[in-house]
Amino acid sequence: MLEKHIEVLAIPSEVKKTLRGWVEVSNQATGGSIPEPPKATVDKVVDFCVRDVKHDILPRFTKSPFGAEILSLHPSRLLLDAPRREALLKQLSGNGSLYRAAADFWVAAHDLAAKPHRRELASSIQAEYAPRLPSMFVPVSEIERMEIEASSSTGPAVDNFLRAQTHAISFIYQAEGYHAFLASADGQAWQKGMGIDSAVFSRDRMPPPPSNAADYGADW
Numbered sequence: 674m675l676e677k678h679i680e681v682l683a684i685p686s687e688v689k690k691t692l693r694g695w696v697e698v699s700n701q702a703t704g705g706s707i708p709e710p711p712k713a714t715v716d717k718v719v720d721f722c723v724r725d726v727k728h729d730i731l732p733r734f735t736k737s738p739f740g741a742e743i744l745s746l747h748p749s750r751l752l753l754d755a756p757r758r759e760a761l762l763k764q765l766s767g768n769g770s771l772y773r774a775a776a777d778f779w780v781a782a783h784d785l786a787a788k789p790h791r792r793e794l795a796s797s798i799q800a801e802y803a804p805r806l807p808s809m810f811v812p813v814s815e816i817e818r819m820e821i822e823a824s825s826s827t828g829p830a831v832d833n834f835l836r837a838q839t840h841a842i843s844f845i846y847q848a849e850g851y852h853a854f855l856a857s858a859d860g861q862a863w864q865k866g867m868g869i870d871s872a873v874f875s876r877d878r879m880p881p882p883p884s885n886a887a888d889y890g891a892d893w
Contacts, residue, residue: 682721748846765851765854766850771805772845775809778841800823
């Protein structure tokens with residue numbers, strides 16, 4: 674992978690030189706004697722790539738019609754839209770209902786901030802959903818934070834539930850039911866109400882390949 678992308682990466686020449694040297698030695702190595710990659714150099718490459726994504730690719734993406742549409746179709750908008758929520762939840766109820774559980778958890782945690790008796794509610798939410806959160810790719814550290822906050826004498830810190838919510842909503846993005854809802858008559862009507870005539874964000878209508886293969890974000 675490094676050999677393929679070294680030349681197109683926007684990184685200093687001395688960093689490229691170090692990487693080229695490691696790739697050449699690795700290509701010549703035999704008998705499983707490939708040297709360890711230069712970690713400090715690889716870390717620098719990661720830093721440069723993150724910088725480019727943050728200051729160039731991501732801003733262009735968010736200003737593009739594709740980026741704007743993804744924000745409009747974010748599952749959290751659906752889950753807060755009561756008339757459409759039930760239609761989405763119905764689509765998410767298959768596959769052992771784990772996606773449905775993720776949606777139910779997200780709604781319960783979202784509503785927590787506006788409810789009285791937050792401590793009792795937080796304990797109930799934590800007890801009901803915590804066993805299934807690892808399957809939604811919620812890190813153990815976030816689940817432990819929820820448990821601590823749910824039992825706190827001062828009441829829960831909603832931010833600690835928000836961290837788990839972020840993972841849960843990302844998990845819903847993967848659901849066939851979410852995409853099925855977007856393709857359904859109810860989903861199409863919801864999109865039209867937001868001014869979206871034909872969703873770009875679908876598995877059938879992804880953007881075409883970029884005109885400039887060396888800059889995959891050129892057409893955003």
